[in-house]
Amino acid sequence: MHVLIVDDDEETLGLVASALRRDGHRSSLATGPEQALRAIAEASFDVIVLDVMLGDRSGLDLCAELRRTELHTPILFLSARGTVAARVDGLDAGGDDYLAKPFAVRELLARIRALGRRGPSLRPTLVQVGAVRLDFTARKAFVAEREVPVTAREWDVLRVLADAHGRVVSFDDILDRSWGEVSEKTRASLEVIMSRLRRKLEVDGHPALFRTARGLGYALESE
Known part of the structure; x- marks a missing residue:
């Protein structure tokens, strides 16, 4: 290299x-x-x-x-x-x-x-999945053109998931990159944040943006 x-x-x-x-x-x-x-x-x-x-x-x-x-x-x-x-x-x-x-x-x-x-990291600045749009440059999230509030920590988690381009990111990797700490406390916080994000970004009552790999981690769906 x-x-x-x-x-x-x-x-x-x-x-x-x-x-x-x-x-x-x-x-x-x-x-x-x-x-x-x-x-x-x-x-x-x-x-x-x-x-x-x-x-x-x-x-x-x-x-x-x-x-x-x-x-x-x-x-x-x-x-x-x-x-x-x-x-x-x-x-x-x-x-x-x-x-x-x-x-x-x-x-x-x-x-x-x-x-x-x-290799080179192609970091998406805009993610569109159905009616959900995430603008990482402006840090704005929209559901069916309606802006929804997203906290700084929630953006950190979304950034890690978006960088994986649809691949599953392990719980520990998300915690390490978003919190800088892997512990029971941060694991509990991650569960709370994912639950909040599912509610905020659901479309017609269906939280379709995220995929959970049981026992492994989370993935952000992509189109």
Whole structure:
């Protein structure tokens, strides 16, 4: 794989580049957004490793800019902030994964390999299933052209399901990406949210948008 590493810390750049070389991968380095944009214009990458804080500019902003240009290369965020809110910010900006510093090199490499196998992420911005329309850019949901209220956490769950393009997403994956925590408490919260979403997005009394794989997870139907 060819990996672009974007970080303003020389030590981190060297550490990640050396680890990738030992793992049999090529890497290109950028210390800021402008270098990163030039590198992306000149070459294609399998994965981008992106620091959240890049001097005067946020890596979140750079990620959002790349997604607006229809670049779908998987992006792994690195950050000293490991809170759930920080992880959600990274995913909402268009990131595919998030790893807090300090990190274990073996875990970093495993995550990069997983993203490389996944390939470019084609994240739907608009999902239409029958009379239900979900606009992820505007964060607006409609049932038969009537807008219905959806909370931030409900959008997080819908985002995870929509990214799977109709495939079943395990309960633990939904919890990890939406809450950053897998526990009995978050499992109970997920059940409550799915029940609310079914009620909000039902059409003519039929909650047809979601499919439950008993004992496995949920899927968002697609047309």
